[in-house]
Structures are given as C-alpha cells and as structure tokens.
Amino acid sequence: MIVEQNVPLQAHNSFGIVAKARELVRVRSEDDVLAVLADPELAAGPKFVLGGGSNIVLTGDVKCLVLKVEIPGIRVVEDGPRATVIEAGAGENWHDFVTWTLEHGFPGLENLALIPGSVGASPVQNVGAYGVEVQDRFESLDAIHLESGRVFTLNAAECAFDYRDSVFKHSPARTGDLGLAGRAIILRVRFRLPKPWRPVIGYVDLARKRVETGVDEPSPRQVYEWVCAARQHKLPDPRVLGNAGSFFKNPTVTPEQCMDIIAREPNIVHYPMPDGSVKLAAGWLIDACGWKGKSVGNAGVYEKQALVLVNRGGATGGEVVTLARAIQTSVYERFGIRLEPEPVVV
Missing domain, CATH: 3.90.78.10 (UDP-N-acetylenolpyruvoylglucosamine reductase, C-terminal domain)
Incomplete structure (x- = not known):
C-alpha cells in the first residue's frame, strides 16, 4: 500500500473540476483495504470512496483519505443454458466491460453502453438507460466493510435497488440498519445475462432507429451501435466537455x-x-x-x-x-x- 499526497483529481472526475486529494490510496485488491484498516492513523480517519468519478461534484480539495478503486479483472463464472454469469472487478471501466461482453458473445448489457463510470459504481447508482437498469441484469456483488474489514456478498434484494438508488447511497438511520453509504467498498460485481437473448428496443430512440434502418430484429451489436449513436447525439463526451x-x-x-x-x-x-x-x-x-x-x-x-x-x-x-x-x-x-x-x- 502506498499513500500518495496531494493527488490532482481533475482527471478522476468527469466534470473535470480542479481539486486535489490530500491523501489517496489506490485500491487494487481487498488486501489494499485491509492494509488501510491495519494502519491506526488511516483507519481512524474519514474516508471517501472514488470510483470512475462520473457521479460527483467536487466543491474543493478532498481532505479525508480517498480510496481510489482500481480493482481489475473480468471472468465468466457460469455459462449455462438459461443464463451467463460474468464477474468484473469494481475498477473496470463500465463501457469497456459492456463492449467486452458483446465481443465475447454474451449480450444483455448493450442498452447500457457508453454510460461513463466504473463497474463498481454501477450498482451504487443502479445505472440505467434505454429501458434497462443494472438491477435487471444483476446477480450479486462482493464488498468489504470499512470498519471491520469483513468481506460480504449482497444479492439484488439486499442491494435495495430503486430508481438511481441503492443501499450504498443511504446511511443507517439506527444502529444495525443496513445503510452502507461511506461504510463499504464494492470489490466485484456479477451480472446474469439471460438466454435466449431478446432485444429491448421499446425506448423511443431505439424504436426510431428500427424504423429508419428497416431492421425489425436487430442483433445485439446493432442495438449497441444504436444506443451509442443516440447517446453521442444527445450527450457530450466527458473527455471533451x-x-x-x-x-x-x-x-x-x-x-x-x-x-x-x-x-x-x-x-x-x-x-x-x-x-x-x-x-x-x-x-x-x-x-x-x-x-x-x-x-x-x-x-x-x-x-x-x-x-x-x-x-x-x-x-x-x-x-x-x-x-x-x-x-x-x-x-x-x-x-x-x-x-x-x-x-x-x-
């Protein structure tokens, strides 16, 4: 574990706001979290978990310890007749992960293409677009508690998904409540991609593409390309604006x-x-x-x-x-x- 000092965060938030982290640790495995918790000074202080930085507004330098999640890895956990379960490290880029699933013949996430951020942040926000939300494809996740260092697993019900919401956005109202805001880091997320694949193209932009192209039964790649085209037409690229x-x-x-x-x-x-x-x-x-x-x-x-x-x-x-x-x-x-x-x- 290396504690970096005065780390610029402009490249780590999609708004491109200039700010610094007074102290930052790059979390590339659960061992890095355990090392932080084993350090009496770091363990006692407040912490801020930073994923892809696509859902934050920095109003100044971050004075508490920043835990920058960079856990890599993608693997197929199960490939059965009814579904494929794929696991991705929380630090994987979300759009790159969606692209990987298609390139390896595992459709189901194409409607969520080009959403900025990381895999680990996707269940926190229950990201969604064009008729699909993460909860529709979610299997389970592994996280680590920032006080005890205990690794635990949550299924969809335990994540309490709602519209752009989950248990990770809420603080516990009382001792014993499950609210996990600021209390845990997501390590890995697993997604269940159902078989047979069926396109979700009821959203108006995709229905329009269907009419324009004359393609009544698009392939997963075509849906992916339609979604990317629609997002690029309406939304600015964070790398540019x-x-x-x-x-x-x-x-x-x-x-x-x-x-x-x-x-x-x-x-x-x-x-x-x-x-x-x-x-x-x-x-x-x-x-x-x-x-x-x-x-x-x-x-x-x-x-x-x-x-x-x-x-x-x-x-x-x-x-x-x-x-x-x-x-x-x-x-x-x-x-x-x-x-x-x-x-x-x-």
Whole structure:
C-alpha cells in the first residue's frame, strides 16, 4: 500500500473540476483495504470512496483519505443454458466491460453502453438507460466493510435497488440498519445475462432507429451501435466537455398531479409507470424554464439536452452547485416540483 499526497483529481472526475486529494490510496485488491484498516492513523480517519468519478461534484480539495478503486479483472463464472454469469472487478471501466461482453458473445448489457463510470459504481447508482437498469441484469456483488474489514456478498434484494438508488447511497438511520453509504467498498460485481437473448428496443430512440434502418430484429451489436449513436447525439463526451451525464432524476408524481400540470402545460413529456405513478421528463421541465444553453460562471446547461450540466472550461464545483440550485428553484416555482440531483456533492 502506498499513500500518495496531494493527488490532482481533475482527471478522476468527469466534470473535470480542479481539486486535489490530500491523501489517496489506490485500491487494487481487498488486501489494499485491509492494509488501510491495519494502519491506526488511516483507519481512524474519514474516508471517501472514488470510483470512475462520473457521479460527483467536487466543491474543493478532498481532505479525508480517498480510496481510489482500481480493482481489475473480468471472468465468466457460469455459462449455462438459461443464463451467463460474468464477474468484473469494481475498477473496470463500465463501457469497456459492456463492449467486452458483446465481443465475447454474451449480450444483455448493450442498452447500457457508453454510460461513463466504473463497474463498481454501477450498482451504487443502479445505472440505467434505454429501458434497462443494472438491477435487471444483476446477480450479486462482493464488498468489504470499512470498519471491520469483513468481506460480504449482497444479492439484488439486499442491494435495495430503486430508481438511481441503492443501499450504498443511504446511511443507517439506527444502529444495525443496513445503510452502507461511506461504510463499504464494492470489490466485484456479477451480472446474469439471460438466454435466449431478446432485444429491448421499446425506448423511443431505439424504436426510431428500427424504423429508419428497416431492421425489425436487430442483433445485439446493432442495438449497441444504436444506443451509442443516440447517446453521442444527445450527450457530450466527458473527455471533451466535462459533465456528469443526467444531472437530475426524472421526478414522479401522482396521476392527479400530472393532470393538473397538463391542464397548464399540455405539451409536458410524461410516462405512466407500472405502479400507477407518472414519471415526468426533468429535461423538459428545465427546458421549459428557459435554462437550455444558459450559464452561471463557467458552468452551463448543455445546448442539446437540458438535463445535462457541463463544465465550459474552468468551472468550479461551487458554480455547478449554484447553477443546479437555480434550476431547482425555477422548476419548483413554475411546476411545484422539486428536482433531485443525481451526483453526490463532495
């Protein structure tokens, strides 16, 4: 274990915000975590787990110990007649992992292509796109507790997945509660890819591609390419224009609330949900408030997609947070809806 000092974090957060970690340890195995816990000084202090950095807003230098997860490895755990189970180290790049599964003949994750971040972060956020969420393909994960050093395994039910949510985003309300925010590091994640493979192409962008290409039964690779093309058209590449993807969750309301809004805003984009609630398009709400293309300092709202906040060059975390709060205020004043950010503010 090597403790690095004053490590620049600009390359380790997709917003490209300039900040430093006062101390950083690169976690490439569970032994690195155990070494941290065996050091009396490091074990006692606060810690911040950093994966791919695609879901954070840094508002200054990180003063606590940063545990940078870089655990590698991909392997096929099981390849049976009904499903293939594949395990990936938490430090693997998510898009590269999705690409690997296709290249090796294991489809099922193609709708989640080009989502920035790491494999270990994917269940934390329950990432999803184009009709598929991680929970739909999740088998189990291994994690290590940051107090006891105990390695444990969680299945899907124990992860308490919800819309962009999991047990890893919640702190325990009482002693004995399972909330694991800041209390564990994910080491490995396993995904169950069902057989026979069936394309998930009901999402409007993919349905449009189906019509445009005249391909009624696309291959996994074609779905992958459609998803990549759709994301590249609507979303900026973080390597070119810093961003954290969709900044706000799509809010859900009751049917009565939705009808009330429709009476005032007939064109609002909304989707009925299986539980009877109605999901509203946060990007539409933000755009309706006139924020698309606007900026606060060097932080701005992307011209092609109002749901994405971007770093126009030299933006601070404070500017991003100020812009986000201004958007929240506008949406609440016009629609009576509180938008919830997806990224974690550090």
